[in-house]
Amino acid sequence: MRSIFFLALAACGGGPGGAGPTLLQNKGSDTMVNLMQxxxxxxxASHPDTVIAVTGGGSGTGIKSLIDGTxxxxxxxxKMKEEEIALAKKNGKDPVETIIAFDGLAIYxxxxxxxxxxxxxxxxxxxxxxxxxxxxxxxxxxLDCGGTDDIVKVGRQNNSGTYExxxxxxxxxxxxxxxxxDQSGTQQVVDVVSTSTCAIGYGGMGYHNDKARFVCLAxxxxxxCVVPSLETVKAHEYPFSRPLQVYTNGKPTGASQVFLDxxxxxxxxxxxxxxxxVPK
Amino acid sequence: xxxxxxxxxxxxxxxxxxxxxxxxxxxxxxxxxIAKEGTVFLFSHFVEMWQSTDxxxxxxxxVYGIVALVVGTLWCVGLSLLFSVPVGIAAAVYLxxxxxxxxxxxxxxxxxxxxxxxxxxxxxxGVMIINPLLQSLGAQVGLNGLNGAIILGLMTLPLLVSxxxxxxxxxxxxxxxxxxxxxxxxWEMVTRVLLPAARPGLxxxxxxxxxxxxxxxxxxxxxxxxxxxxxHGLMDPVRTLTATIAAELGEAVRGGExxxxxxxxxxxxxxxTFAVNLTADLLIRGTRRGA
Numbered sequence: 001m002r003s004i005f006f007l008a009l010a011a012c013g014g015g016p017g018g019a020g021p022t023l024l025q026n027k028g029s030d031t032m033v034n035l036m037q038x039x040x041x042x043x044x045a046s047h048p049d050t051v052i053a054v055t056g057g058g059s060g061t062g063i064k065s066l067i068d069g070t071x072x073x074x075x076x077x078x079k080m081k082e083e084e085i086a087l088a089k090k091n092g093k094d095p096v097e098t099i100i101a102f103d104g105l106a107i108y109x110x111x112x113x114x115x116x117x118x119x120x121x122x123x124x125x126x127x128x129x130x131x132x133x134x135x136x137x138x139x140x141x142x143l144d145c146g147g148t149d150d151i152v153k154v155g156r157q158n159n160s161g162t163y164e165x166x167x168x169x170x171x172x173x174x175x176x177x178x179x180x181x182d183q184s185g186t187q188q189v190v191d192v193v194s195t196s197t198c199a200i201g202y203g204g205m206g207y208h209n210d211k212a213r214f215v216c217l218a219x220x221x222x223x224x225c226v227v228p229s230l231e232t233v234k235a236h237e238y239p240f241s242r243p244l245q246v247y248t249n250g251k252p253t254g255a256s257q258v259f260l261d262x263x264x265x266x267x268x269x270x271x272x273x274x275x276x277x278v279p280k
Numbered sequence: 281x282x283x284x285x286x287x288x289x290x291x292x293x294x295x296x297x298x299x300x301x302x303x304x305x306x307x308x309x310x311x312x313x314i315a316k317e318g319t320v321f322l323f324s325h326f327v328e329m330w331q332s333t334d335x336x337x338x339x340x341x342x343v344y345g346i347v348a349l350v351v352g353t354l355w356c357v358g359l360s361l362l363f364s365v366p367v368g369i370a371a372a373v374y375l376x377x378x379x380x381x382x383x384x385x386x387x388x389x390x391x392x393x394x395x396x397x398x399x400x401x402x403x404x405x406g407v408m409i410i411n412p413l414l415q416s417l418g419a420q421v422g423l424n425g426l427n428g429a430i431i432l433g434l435m436t437l438p439l440l441v442s443x444x445x446x447x448x449x450x451x452x453x454x455x456x457x458x459x460x461x462x463x464x465x466x467w468e469m470v471t472r473v474l475l476p477a478a479r480p481g482l483x484x485x486x487x488x489x490x491x492x493x494x495x496x497x498x499x500x501x502x503x504x505x506x507x508x509x510x511x512h513g514l515m516d517p518v519r520t521l522t523a524t525i526a527a528e529l530g531e532a533v534r535g536g537e538x539x540x541x542x543x544x545x546x547x548x549x550x551x552x553t554f555a556v557n558l559t560a561d562l563l564i565r566g567t568r569r570g571a
Contacts, residue, residue: 060531129334146418157506157527158338173340181423181507181517184527195412196421 022255024052028062028075029161030185031103031204032244035275036075039263042271047262050255059161066247067091072256074247077103077161078168094250099243100263102278104205104228105166107215107240108193113200115141117225119218120170120239126151126200129176136198145198154192154201155180162186165242166202205233206276233278244277314550318543325544335508335524337538344541346548348508352425352518355511356500357493359429360436365486367433368440372482373470375441376448388442395438399498406431406503419515421505426514428504432496436489443488447481448474480563487560491553497522521545 026036033056040052052073062074067088080088080095088095107123109115115136118126125133133139136149143149155177156163163182171177183189186203193199194211201212205228208214216225219239232238252260262268269279322329325344332345371391375384410430411422419426451474459469475482497520505517506527525542532539 058531060533064533145420148420150420152421158336164338176334176336176339176343179507179509181421181505182519182527183506192421192423195415198420 021049021051024050024073024255024259025065025071026052026054026073026075026246027057027065027071029059029077029244030056031059031077031162032075035101035244035272035277038271038275039268042267043259043262046267047258050259052259059164063095063247066095066249067093069093069249072248073259076245076247077242078165079245080247095247096249096251097245097247098252098260098264099245099280100260100268101244101272101280102233102241103244104233104238104278105162105169105202105240105242106205106208106228107217108190108201108203108208108212109215110193110197110199111211111213112197113141113143115139115215117216117218119221119223119225121221123170124175127153127155127177127180128171129178131178143198145196149198152192152196152199153177153180154189154199155182156186156189156203157182157184160184162203169240204276230273230278241278311550314543314546317540318545318547321537321540322544322547325541329544333508333510335519337528337532337541342537346521346545348510349519349521349524349545350548351510352504352508353494353520353522355425355518356428356432356504356520357490359425359514360432360493361486361490363430364433364436364440364489368437368485368489369444369482371437371441372444372448372485373474376445377466377470377474388445391438391441394434395442397435399435399496400502402431402435402499403502405434406499410503414515421515421517423503423505423517424515425504425511425518428500428518428520431499431503432493435496435499436492439492440485440489443485444478444482447478447485450481451477480566484560484563487556487563491556491560494553494556495522495549497526501526521549525549 026040033054036052036054040054044051059076059078062071062076063080063084065071066074067084069091074095076097080097085095107118113136118139122133122139125131126139134150136143136151141149155166158164167175167177181192183192183201186207189201189203190207190209190212193201194209200215205214214227216227217239218225226232226238228238228240233241246260246263248256248260251257264280272279329344329346331347332343333348333351334343334345335349336343375387379387406427407423410427413422414424414427415422455473455477456469459473464472500520501523504520504523506519506523507517508519509516511518525545528538529542532542
């Protein structure tokens, strides 16, 4: 009886000399949760000594957990904020980022919308509180949605990493959105855009359908525009691509380091592509 | 009575007593919990909160204006009552005065079934059925204030019908007999005698319905479009107090300003529903004393 107890204890202990697998906690971005789940499965298949427990909750949640020391790897679809880094330092943590993939942030409009191209200035004009673009005709687009052409603006809730990325890139830190419909996922954003002719929304690249299409996006008005695709995001031609990163406490070491090296290897990057993202 | 039965009696009485008291304990605990997190913010930002229609808690310099959220809540509740009160009371009159016994029993079961539909399922109905319906009627976006109001109306209908029917049936039969004896038609009896006599009870039903609407969260989060703004038309999306808390609490840093602001919203909601329910309660007491 006693020997069984000690055996179990030894198995739980793991460690370099132990027999049990090492457990890595991985938490954060909802955008990345599918990608990390796939990686975890493939990794454990080839490295049976490591088990990776993947949970979502949002980029902010993952970063909070890293600061609290309850996760080894924090997934984030945005960079850590200054106050988060300061809080981490205060807690004796030193967050280090490893970019494992890229994601293009697409602008979606209804397929009935003839708009050919939009620039970041146009997006500011549409989404910003001080922007003057209230109707599609303000942008020179002829569109009829039952007697009106008021732009229906669809976005994400203010706790989403996608929201924060779009907000910072388009409006800047203190810019205000106005009258956006704040949805809790990219699928919902695209659902509204597919059913409302005058709607415009933003979200990850994987969600277009036969009623909602990508907008060809230009950095500044007059420049040639780029449609988001694997190629254009990878070549950094698409102006709206963001890195997807994993934060660790200090430079990755031990099991975390082996896993992240694998994620950046050919085998890991193949999974990035399969999950609909762009390899690094 | 043997000693043993007396002893069990005392024990059971004590337990029931404890259950009654637990309600008070829970209410107090909830008040203390919400107040602990929200009071400081509520008092330090009270004026600021009522000065802006802009709710933007994650900006570099956050803005905590709640006017649009309060208007959004009242807008949905008001619109829903315009629809649910007439329909609900008419249904209550039918059930209590006109329906044959077996029809009434069947309808009451169906009404109770309606009350058992979970709120998130109502949200689904808003997104999947009313959304395209409103759009085919010419709405730019189907997820809007009217959608939320229709859903809220349907959700409060069972409450209005059940309580309304109780209020009408509580009117003594002698009133009906007197009205009939005076030569009143059934319609005259309902409009001139029964409805005035049951008015306090019907008012209580409406007020409890209001309380239910104000606090409803999941269905309005899904159906209203969740957009901070003062609505200018029936088809404008809106955002309610409850939906804001539900959508944002998940990632608000515990103890941070945003977190406290959401608890302050909770305190306001609590005060609002408490005031409505208290009014209903006082009205019930008023009727009892009058009767």
